[in-house]
Amino acid sequence: MTDPAAARPAADYRAALTLLATLFFMWGFITVINNTLLPHLRSVFDLSYTQTTLIESVWFIAYFVASIPSAKLIERVGYQRSLVIGLLVMAAGALGMTLAASLPSYGVTLAMLFVIASGITLLQVAANPYVAVVGPPETASSRLNLVQALNSAGTMFAPLFGAYLILGRSVGGTARSGTVLTSAERLADARSVILPYAIVAVVLVVLAVVIARFPLPAMGSATRRAAKADRRQHSLWRHRNLVFGIPAIFIYLIAEIGVANLFVNFVSQPDIADLTAEQAGRYLTLLWGGMMVGRFAGAAIMQRIPAETLLAAASVGAFIVMMVTVFSTGLVAMWALILVGLFHSIMFPTIFTLGIRGLGPLTEEGSGLLIMAIAGGALVVVQGWLADRYGLQRSFLLTAACELYVLFYALWGARTPAVRA
Incomplete structure (x- = not known):
């Protein structure tokens, strides 16, 4: 029997997908503000690289902690209310960041970043499968890459926003690498994040109101959670595309976040580009801009060739440019690191859609x-x-190794007879 929701023309979902694309933009924007925030906090609190990346680790631990509760919340209150709740949680965290900056407090900063990331997790669990299943299964990867391109648009503009309102308004952000700040300068720099996060909080609240009043169409019965009695006939672990897709997402994120978070510090080095943190933050825009361009291009290319094939090609390209980054110097190393954004572009949305392909009523859990x-x-x-x-x-050798697992997934892990269209 045909699912009425699935039978609706694409035009019925156009407005909903356009609105959801704003969510993808916002969580991409907020996530990448961290890329300019981290070198800023490293200067304010005089942190080592390990301590600096620990800030981002707290952010991503929220995904681990909040994902399953998010899926259960969606089951209880529905997708639309969950999206609204996620936006309001993010807004609360953004306001909390203004408190952390006014103190200033490293511990409160970590806690508020965790809150923001928990809200983004709820949005991710709700919005990604929604976009993937509202149209024909064979174009799911193309569709998710298209809206993820708006996510990349957010990531592209965020470094400019952060470079201007955070790094550009701070002593540490405009000084050369190695400059030692006074206590007064550290305090003033810490408070430079109050304005940008206050702006973000207001935008999130407005977006929550719009989502709450918008008539989002249902996902359709084919993807609704199976009743407990029926679940005995279903098992997530029979779907090899999901089993290998989970570590593929996990490992890919190590690569993406490592590149983005250490980019400013890397290109600021004297033997690479010898830039200030503010100048390097502007080049970070090109890294995320490459991801946006790649996702728009990927959405079009996947209309013609299998998603797995394009994913394999992207992983090979990413491996090559990361090896150039590690074993070269100067502008060649900088531009190689920028270029990896183009190859990373399609990885998350493509792995995600391949991972949930064929799950049917287990889509929410997957x-x-x-x-x-x-x-x-x-x-x-x-x-x-x-x-x-x-x-x-040399630390970017870890990134290169991650690209090889994505290649394995594209060539073998995602191609499983357990998948049913």
Whole structure:
């Protein structure tokens, strides 16, 4: 029997997908503010690379902690209310960041970043599967790559926002690498984040009101959670695409977050580009801009070739440019690191759609597990440790190794006879 929701024309979902694209934009924007926030906090609190990346680890631990509760909340109150709750939780965390900056407090900063990330987790668990299943299964990867391109638009503009309102308004952000700040300068720098996070909080509240009043269409009966009596006939672990997709997301996030979080510190080095943190933050825009371009291009290309094939090609390209980053110097190393954004672009949305393909009534649970795997970003602290011990440039060998697992998933892990269209 045909699912009425699935039978609706694409135009019925156009407005909903456009609105949801704003959510993708906002959580991309807020996540990448961290990339300019981290070098800022490193200067304010005089942190090592390990301590700096630990801040981002707390952010991604929230994905691990909040994913399953998010899936249960969606089951209880529905997708639309869950989206509203997620936005309000993020707004509360953004307001908390203004408190952390006014104190200033390293501990409160960690706690508020955890709150913001928990709200984003709820949005991710709800919005990603929604976009993937509202149209034909064969174009799910293309569709999710398209809206993820708006996520990348947010990540592209965030470094400009952060460079201007955080790094550009602070002594540490405009000074050369190695400059020692006075106590008064550290206090003034800490308070420079109050305005940007206050702006973010207001935008999130407005967006929550809009989502609450918008008539989002149902996902359809084919993806609704199975009744307890029927669940005995279903098992997530029979779907090899999901089983290998969970570590694929986990490992890919180590690569993406490691590159983004250490980019400013890397290109600021004298033997790479010798830039200030503010100048490097502007180049970070090109890294995320490459991800946006790649996702728009990927959405079009996947209309013609299998998602797995494009994912394999992207992983090979990413491996090559990361090896160039590690074994070269100067502008060649900087531009190689920027170029990895283009190859990383399609990885998350493509792995995600391949991972939930064929799950049917288990889609919500599978989505929750895949979003939980975003906690892999917390292991960026391992790269921070490697940078402290062996040097920042050599630490990107970890990123190169991660690209190889994505290649394995594209060539074998995602191609399973257990998947049914």
